[in-house]
Amino acid sequence: MTTAREVALDVTARVRDDDAYSNLILPSAIRDARLSSRDSGHATDLTYGALRWRGLLDAVLDECVNGPLERVDSDVRDLLRLATYELLVRRDPPHIINEWVNQANRRFRRAAGFVNATLRAVSRRTAEEWIATVTENASETHALAVRHSHPEWIVREFIELVGAGEVSDLLSANNEPPVPTLIALPGLAIRPVGAQHTEYSPYGFRSEGGSLSDVAGISDGVVRVQDEGSQLAVLVLTHAFPIQPNERWLDLCAGPGGKTALLAATGNPHGVSLEANEVLPHRAELVRRSLAPFGDSVAVSVRDGRELCAENSNTFDRILVDAPCTGLGSLRRRAESRWRKQPDDLVDLVPLQRELLSGAIGSLTVGGVVAYVTCSPLAAETTEVVAASIAEHPEAETVDTATILTTVAPSILNAQRGSAVQLYPHRHHTDAMFIQLIRRTR
Ligand SMILES: C[S@@+](CC[C@H](N)C(=O)[O-])C[C@H]1O[C@@H](n2cnc3c(N)ncnc32)[C@H](O)[C@@H]1O
CATH class of the missing domain: 1.10.940.10 (NusB-like)
Known part of the structure; x- marks a missing residue:
């Protein structure tokens, strides 16, 4: 045995x-x-x-x-x-x-x-x-x-972000395996009676223990495991301004499709047309599976997001750029991941992040909004990418994202990082998600 x-x-x-x-x-x-x-x-x-x-x-x-x-x-x-x-x-x-x-x-x-x-x-x-x-x-x-x-270079990065006084709390939180949070997709499922609601997302709840596969709605894909920070990232984009009928939305880096599903559930009742794009075919297949509850109402494309944006200027009203990143914000989720990361990972990632965000801004309609999201708080992948992309686009400006967040999650505190939102596991019990809204003004 x-x-x-x-x-x-x-x-x-x-x-x-x-x-x-x-x-x-x-x-x-x-x-x-x-x-x-x-x-x-x-x-x-x-x-x-x-x-x-x-x-x-x-x-x-x-x-x-x-x-x-x-x-x-x-x-x-x-x-x-x-x-x-x-x-x-x-x-x-x-x-x-x-x-x-x-x-x-x-x-x-x-x-x-x-x-x-x-x-x-x-x-x-x-x-x-x-x-x-x-x-x-x-x-x-x-x-x-x-x-x-933790590797020492990661500790140094985190001290830069939260300061020496708070860093121990962040490092400790990374060593606590998270209690899984779930989402009941709006319009398709409701949170189970008696379930413990998450603090901020109106659709989030925690499992009561036991097997997740026994939770009602999981097998139909209308209830799924999703970090509350990911839920909030999507909701900030959908709450950036009131949804108008026939808006066009793009999820530029969609695989495996967790956030796309919440976008679809929110946009479909308004007649929004949503396209989900993913560069890797096997991950695009995961996006298709993730969208099973929505029939064929969401178009899935398999393209380099930079090319897609270059061919679609002035097209989308809302774009989610959930960029490939180091994932240093979700160390608590993957036990070995901290030992596999290297500072060198940024060498290829940062230019890609900049090109994806810059391309997305170029694909916005006037008044349209991009949510730039990373599951990493590092300045090189977040505020610096935003600053570089804005510098290339005088027609765009950052939106005070924390204010939009409070329309979704009025009780949230300590989530503002300049014009962006920065969540942390030790402050918000979410992954360390960075969210910046950027609007095209002219
Ligand atoms: C952070 S993940 C997205 C997670 C997803 N939004 C979700 O919530 O399920 C980033 C994704 O971007 C994809 N990606 C990487 N480079 C890309 C590119 N040039 N164009 C489009 N997607 C890309 C990766 O394959 C990966 O699936």
Whole structure:
């Protein structure tokens, strides 16, 4: 019989070797192993926890092995990370070391003594004691990076954004797996009676626990999982000015189509014509599937958004540019993602973001509005992209987006970033979504 620990070992190996996404492969690994619901919870926490906390775990393990940790066989290293996560973060009792030594015996017998000795050393101190030890002579940024298990460059970026006083809250929030939020698409579904409503979106609610597939409306696609920040990004665009019949809307970067569905649900009753575009064919297919509840009322195109805009000047009344980005605003959602990001990712992304936004502004009708949205708060991908695109388009200006947001979510606080909206997990319990409305004035 496969155990939770074995599932966690297998999944972390595939994340490491095949660049797999843990959230995509873990559910089927759990199903294949036929784990009980208790063991499924254990496997899930172990896998995501050890991936998320890798920075801290490695700093501790580095102190406990002779020589550099990178020299340790990668399968053994993953086992040590999982076990150290259990000991220090979950604070499971030291007898779990025997379970891991048994695993080591089964998988790589020669390492069992080394695993035992290393884990005994780990278990001699608490997490707090280890953090004090491994950050003793560290800079403040490095100490934060270790304590909250983030790459140091990301900590530096976040300090720039929220300041040193608040950054710990943001880093801690990134280590909390989010409670899934759902949306009942307006006009197609209503929030279940008694469901806990989300704070800001009029259509959002939280699941009551249990399997999401049991939630009414999920299988028909009229209720779906969607971060509240994503819901608000769409609603800010649809509330930018009253919807007129026969408006033309474009979702320029639509895959996999979560936001398109809310655009369609909002626009269809007004006779809006909506086009959803996505450059990657397999993601365009996901957009088509996402739009199943709307029949063929939404046109789906598979094009480079820059070309599409170049051929359609003065055409659309509202455009959503949900740009490809580093995704640093959704680190809490994807356990391993923080370790895969590099500052160099910006080299290709930023010019693409600028061209997509600039192209979209060129496709607006006079009075039309673009919502530029990223799931990253970094200035290079947000305010700087907006400033560069506006500089190219004297006919466009930014709109005070926080004011529009309060028409959707009157109780929201602390969401203003200049003329834009900036949501954060530690402030709003959403992904760190950036939203800037831009209007063509002439
Ligand atoms: C942040 S995702 C969009 C998420 C989507 N709006 C949703 O809510 O489901 C960005 C998308 O832009 C697509 N993309 C990247 N480059 C593009 C381009 N040049 N033109 C159009 N889409 C592009 C990516 O493939 C990706 O699917």
